[in-house]
Structure formats: structure tokens, C-alpha cells
Amino acid sequence: MFGVTVPALITTFHQNIGSALGLASLGAIGLAAKQWRVAVFIALPLIFLFLFHIAARTTIVALVCSLSFLVGAAVLVRSRKLALAGFAAIVLAAAVAASVFYERALRDKDVDAVAPDAISRTIREIQDPRPLFRMQIWTRAIHRVAAEPDRLLLGHGVGIFPIDEGFGPPNWLLRPAEGNKIYPHNIHLELLYETGIPGFLIFTVLTLLPLLFSLRHWDRLSAHERAAIAIYVFSLVSVEISGSFAYSYDFQFFYGLAGGVVALKRRELRETGAGLMPANASRVLEIEKTAT
Numbered sequence: 384m385f386g387v388t389v390p391a392l393i394t395t396f397h398q399n400i401g402s403a404l405g406l407a408s409l410g411a412i413g414l415a416a417k418q419w420r421v422a423v424f425i426a427l428p429l430i431f432l433f434l435f436h437i438a439a440r441t442t443i444v445a446l447v448c449s450l451s452f453l454v455g456a457a458v459l460v461r462s463r464k465l466a467l468a469g470f471a472a473i474v475l476a477a478a479v480a481a482s483v484f485y486e487r488a489l490r491d492k493d494v495d496a497v498a499p500d501a502i503s504r505t506i507r508e509i510q511d512p513r514p515l516f517r518m519q520i521w522t523r524a525i526h527r528v529a530a531e532p533d534r535l536l537l538g539h540g541v542g543i544f545p546i547d548e549g550f551g552p553p554n555w556l557l558r559p560a561e562g563n564k565i566y567p568h569n570i571h572l573e574l575l576y577e578t579g580i581p582g583f584l585i586f587t588v589l590t591l592l593p594l595l596f597s598l599r600h601w602d603r604l605s606a607h608e609r610a611a612i613a614i615y616v617f618s619l620v621s622v623e624i625s626g627s628f629a630y631s632y633d634f635q636f637f638y639g640l641a642g643g644v645v646a647l648k649r650r651e652l653r654e655t656g657a658g659l660m661p662a663n664a665s666r667v668l669e670i671e672k673t674a675t
Contacts, residue, residue: 401439402621402633404430405446409617412453413610420606438501445620449613452594456601456609485509514548517568517625523548524567524576538579555629566627573628590619593641600648608644615641 408430411423427450434443451473459466488506495503508516514523527547528535542553545562553562567573575583597604597612604612618637626634 397437401442405442448620449617
């Protein structure tokens with residue numbers, strides 16, 4: 384695990400280890416025993432250090448976002464203004480940090496050519512002009528979208544991206560093909576490019592619905608349900624960084640899991656009549672009873 388130097392194994396084997404560890408960490412947060420949840424939070428620095436060592440960059444970003452979602456949802460229950468201010472501050476800080484890192488990476492020519500850590504690998508990919516790195520793929524896809532705004536209405540067509548890249552059509556599960564390996568590495572960008580605005584908007588609404596519902600009823604969700612939503616956030620962020628619509632089976636599974644949590648909670652709210660009241664209505668009633 385610590386001695387792998389073959390690039391192909393580093394990018395696949397290590398990423399799979401990172402994804403499994405990230406999912407396990409979020410799943411453990413949903414355990415009923417409080418001491419186990421505390422143990423997971425205590426172990427998080429070591430987990431991130433290990434993920435950094437094996438260069439599981441997607442997992443690092445996804446785990447940070449899912450943990451931020453958990454914290455932000457808890458804050459939102461108590462103060463909406465504080466949660467919105469915190470969200471804006473995090474987005475601004477992330478944008479500034481990413482911009483500064485990108486600019487410095489372009490100038491840093493002394494990075495170790497074989498260092499496997501996450502920062503060194505990212506800097507090398509930013510500097511490398513070869514077209515199959517993730518950031519170069521994003522850049523070309525965005526430029527094509529911007530250069531042909533008339534194609535935004537219906538897109539270029541499903542499966543066209545690898546053809547435009549010069550690798551031929553994807554056959555997906557029918558048989559191995561070179562085009563199967565080429566995709567925008569971002570599901571929203573892929574749908575915008577291939578299906579246009581309609582597909583992009585439909586997918587966006589569908590992916591946001593479980594999150595919006597869970598935020599609205601966060602104080603009613605159990606620890607297990609909150610962990611399921613956090614795992615869905617983890618998977619959603621992962622496919623936004625390196626996912627393919629045709630191959631993201633784990634994302635489809637965790638989306639179904641989050642949708643199941645939402646469906647069961649909606650049924651529960653209808654049966655108890657709680658869905659007719661605001662999320663904090665029970666707390667307000669308790670305060671009124673105490674006051675009287």
C-alpha cells in the first residue's frame with residue numbers, strides 16, 4: 384500500500400482505498416453509540432493524513448464537503464443567518480485558496496517529479512500539457528460549450544464527447560472501446576455538453592431534492608439518516624470531480640439510498656401530521672407550555 388510506484392495503480396487502487404475509507408468514516412458517524420461517533424471525529428486527522436499520503440484527492444475533497452454539510456445542517460437548525468454566512472465564507476475561502484494554489488502551481492517548476500502526495504500530483508497535472516489530465520479535459524469541455532452557445536438548447540448528443548475528443552464512440556457495457564475511457568470527469572458538465580440545458584436542469588433538480596428536504600427536516604432525522612445523507616453528499620461531490628454518468632454506479636446507489644430516506648421520512652411526517660407544521664413547531668410549543 385505504501386510502496387506502490389506504478390502510476391496506474393496509484394490512480395486506481397489508492398482511490399478505491401480512499402473512497403472505502405471515506406464511506407466507512409461517514410457510516411461510523413451514523414452509529415447509535417455516541418462513543419463511536421466521538422472516536423471517529425477524533426480519528427479524522429489521522430484519516431486525512433492517510434488520504435493525503437496515498438493521494439486520494441477526490442476522497443479528501445468529498446469528505447471535507449460531506450463533513451461540512453453535517454456541521455452546516457446542524458448550525459442551520461439553530462441559526463439560518465449564521466449558516467448562510469458560514470457557507471458564504473467557506474465558498475469564498477475555497478475559491479481564493481484554489482485560485483492562489485493554481486497560480487502558484489503554474490510557476491512552481493521545482494516540484495518533485497515522482498512525489499506521490501496529493502499536492503505534488505496536483506501541481507504536476509496543472510503544469511503538464513498532455514490532454515488527458517482532468518483539468519485539461521474540463522478546460523476543453525468548457526471552451527467548447529462557450530464556443531457553441533446555440534448547442535446549449537439540446538446539447539451535442541449523448542455519447543458525443545469522446546467522439547469530439549477523437550477517440551470514437553463509447554460502447555459502454557456492450558464491448559470494450561477506447562471511447563469508454565473518455566468523459567468530462569464531471570457529471571453536470573457532461574450533461575450540459577451532451578444533453579444541453581434540459582438534461583442539466585433535470586439532473587440538478589433531482590440531485591438537490593434530497594439535500595433540500597433533509598436540510599428542512601434535519602432536526603427530525605436520526606443519526607443513521609443523517610449519515611446516509613452525508614454519504615450521498617460524499618458521492619455527489621466525487622462524481623462532480625471525476626464521475627461519469629454511464630459508470631457512476633455507486634452514485635446511483637447512494638442517490639437511491641438518500642431518496643429512500645426522504646420517502647420514508649415524508650411518509651412518517653404524513654402519518655404523524657408533523658409534516659403540516661414547521662420543523663421547529665414542537666420546540667415552539669414546548670417553550671409556550673413552559674412560559675404558561
